Amino acid sequence: MEQTDLVRAIEELKRTSKAVILAHNYQRPEVQDIADFVGDSLAMAQYAAASEANVILVAGVRFMAETVKILAPQKLVLVPDLNAGCPLADTITAEQVLKLKEVHPRAAVVSYVNTSAEVKAVSDICCTSSNAVRVVRSLPHQGIIFVPDRNLGAFVERRVPEKKVFIWDGFCPTHHLVSAEEVAQMKGLHPRAEVVVHPECVPEVQALADFIGSTSQIIGHIADSEKDEFIVGTEEGVMHALRKVAPNKQLYLASPKMVCPNMKKNTLEKVYAALLSRQPQIDLPGEIIDRARRALRAMLEVKP
Ligand code: 13P
Numbered sequence: 001m002e003q004t005d006l007v008r009a010i011e012e013l014k015r016t017s018k019a020v021i022l023a024h025n026y027q028r029p030e031v032q033d034i035a036d037f038v039g040d041s042l043a044m045a046q047y048a049a050a051s052e053a054n055v056i057l058v059a060g061v062r063f064m065a066e067t068v069k070i071l072a073p074q075k076l077v078l079v080p081d082l083n084a085g086c087p088l089a090d091t092i093t094a095e096q097v098l099k100l101k102e103v104h105p106r107a108a109v110v111s112y113v114n115t116s117a118e119v120k121a122v123s124d125i126c127c128t129s130s131n132a133v134r135v136v137r138s139l140p141h142q143g144i145i146f147v148p149d150r151n152l153g154a155f156v157e158r159r160v161p162e163k164k165v166f167i168w169d170g171f172c173p174t175h176h177l178v179s180a181e182e183v184a185q186m187k188g189l190h191p192r193a194e195v196v197v198h199p200e201c202v203p204e205v206q207a208l209a210d211f212i213g214s215t216s217q218i219i220g221h222i223a224d225s226e227k228d229e230f231i232v233g234t235e236e237g238v239m240h241a242l243r244k245v246a247p248n249k250q251l252y253l254a255s256p257k258m259v260c261p262n263m264k265k266n267t268l269e270k271v272y273a274a275l276l277s278r279q280p281q282i283d284l285p286g287e288i289i290d291r292a293r294r295a296l297r298a299m300l301e302v303k304p
Contacts, residue, residue, distance in 0.1 A: 001269075001272075003030065003268065006268045006269065006272055007030075007033075007034055007268070009272055010034050010268065010271055010272050010275060011034070013272070013275040013276060014036075014275065017054075017055050017275060017278075018053060018054045018055060019053060019054070019055035019056065019057055019078075019275060020036040020037070020051060020053040020055070020056055020057070021034060021035040021036050021037075021056075021057045021059060021271065022035065022036065022037050022044050022047060022048065022056055022057070022058050022059065022060075022068065023035035023037070023038045023059040023060065024038070024039070024040070024041070024044060024059065024060035024061075024064060024215075024237070024263065025038060025039065025040060025215040025216065025219065025235075025237055025238050025241055026060075026215070026235040026236075026237030026238065026260055026263040027059050027060070027237055027263060027266060028237070028264060028266065028267065028268075029240040030268050031059050031080075031266055031267070031268060031271060032237075032240055032241065034268070034271065035059060038241065039215075039216050040128065040129070040130055040214040040215045040216035040217070041064060041067070041113050041114075041128040041129070041130075041214070042113075042128040042130045042131055042214065042216075043216055044058070044060065044064055044067070044068070045067050045068070045071060045113070045128070045296065045299075045300065046300065048067065048068040048071045048072050049071045049072065049300060051072065051075075053075070054075060054076065055075065055076045055077075055078065055275075055278075056068055056072065056075055056076070056077050056078070057077075057078040057079070057080070057271060057274055057275060058077060058078070058079055058282075059079075059080055059266045059271060060084070060263070060266075061084045061085060061086045061089075061260075061262050061263060062079065062082065062084060062085050062086065062089075062282075063086050063089045063113060063114055063115060063116065063117075064113075065077055065078075065079045065282045066116070066117045066282055066284060066292075067113055067296065068282070069117075069282040069283075069284055069289065070117060070120070070284065070289050070292045070293050070296055071293065071296055071297075073284075073286075073289050073293075076278065076281060077281060077282040078274045078275065078278065078279070078280065078281055078282075079266075079274065079280055079281075079282060080265070080266040080267065080270035080271045080273075080274050081265040081266055081270050081280075082280045083262075083265060084262045084263065084265040084266060085262055086114050086172075086262060087172070087173050087262075088112075088114045088148060088149055088170050088171060088172045088173075088200075089114045089115050089116055089119075089148070090116075091148045091168070091169070091170030091171075092115065092119055092147050092148040092168055092170060093116075093118070093119070094116070094118040094119050094121065094122045096168075097109060097111070097119055097122045097123065097145070097147060098122055100145045100147070100166065100168075101122075101145065103166075104143050104145055104166055106141065106142075106143055107141060107142075107143030107144055107145045107164075107166060108124040108125065108139050108141040108143070108144055108145070109122065109123040109124045109125075109145045109147070110123065110124065110125055110126070110127055110132075110135060110136060110139070110144055110145065110146050110147075111123035111125075111126050111127070111147050111148070111295065112126070112127055112128070112129075112132070112146075112147065112148060112149050112152060113126050113127070113128050113296075113299075114148070114149065114172075115147065115148060117284050117288050117289070117292045118288060118292075119147065119148075120291075120292035120295045120296065121287075121288045121291035121292040121295070122291070123147075123292075123295040124139075124295060124298065125139070125295050125298040125299050125302075126295045126296050126298070126299040127299055128214060128299075129152055129198060129199050129200065129213070129214040129215075129217075130213065130214035130216065130217055131299065131302060131304075132152055132155070132156050132199070133155075133156055133159045133160060134302055134303075134304070135299060135302050136156050136160050136163060136165070137160055138302045138303075141163075142163055142164060143163070143164045143166065144156075144163050144164070144165045144166065145166045145168075146165050146166065146167050146168065147167075147168040147170070148168040148170030149168075149170055149171060149172065149199075149200055150167050150168065150169050150170060150171055151171060151172075151175070151199060151200050151201060151202055151203060151206070152199045152200055153165060153167030153168070154167065154203050155199040155203075155206060155212065171200070171202075172200040174235055174258055174259065174260040175198060175200035175201045175202075175233075175234070175235075175258070176201075176202060177255055177257040177258055178197075178201060178205055178233055178254045178255040178257070178258055179202075179204070179205070179255075180202070180204035180205050180207070180208060182254065182255050183195060183197075183205055183208050183231065183233065183254050184208065186231045186252060186254055187208070187231065189252075190229055190231060190250070190252060192227075192229050193227075193229035193230055193231045193250070193252065194210040194211065194225070194227050194229070194230050194231070195208055195209045195210050195211075195230075195231045195233065195254075196209060196210065196211040196212075196213070196218050196221060196222065196230055196231070196232055196233065197209040197211075197212055197218075197232075197233030197234065197254070198212070198213070198214070198215065198218065198233060198234035198235075199212050199213070199214075200234075201233050201234075205233055205254075209233065215234060215235075215238050218232065218234060218238060218242075219238060219241050219242055219245060222242055222245070222246050222249065222251070223242075223245040223246050227249075228248070228249045228250060229249065229250040229251075229252075230249060230250070230251050230252070231252050231254050232251055232252065232253055232254060233254035233255075233258070234254075234258065235258050235259065235260045235263065236253050236256075236258055236259050237260075237263060239251060239253060
């Protein structure tokens, strides 16, 4: 099918099946453009918690669709490709979290949403890159077990020095593709540009940044800034939204290597096929949903 026919067919299926499409900022441009909502992990979770749609198709990676299912278990949650996983989420299991709890029994477990539903089920509270510092500050605990991203963990540790943070050693392979040398080289080429990066980047890259935030925070910061040149250190999908909100600004991706192969597994063809067949669906055990929802709800209750 031609792209315009595919878009029309998807719009028709959305209407007839009362479905909404929720897309992450890293999705392909054409997938972002047919979505009812595009945002970062926190905004996607908030949208899912409030949505009245019967069917939600989540164009992102698997943990994002699981988060939607946990927050809205009565809804049909579809994904374009069940193999769109997150290697960072795969670095830790629920058993490993339970072992950490044995070692640090008085510490609270804060799990980044980039985790499986089983890991969320054994966590006290979840966080995303946009609220991790706020979530950790909100807890009465002095000790924090932070899983699984070591760079976001170190970012939190620097901003909340009064707490003892025990950090898991996971990382996002896509954000690890940009080095401090590469960012310094880009700064040399564009000396007037501000450097904005995601907290999943290594600490040496974060140290060169003028602004560190989630994907939507990066988009908001650039849109609102009076500056007109930016070096962007996160997955290249954000460039699509950035070109829309800041069409007259000069935007340079920090490294051409910053492409997440899992996020790119979702295509318009797969979105169409999923809506048509109502497959693949996200299905989770009820007991895991109930326990994981406590941790997600606790996060959503933290005041902005
Ligand atoms: P955001 O919450 O910033 O959109 O990040 C999601 C993610 O998985 C980053 O790699």
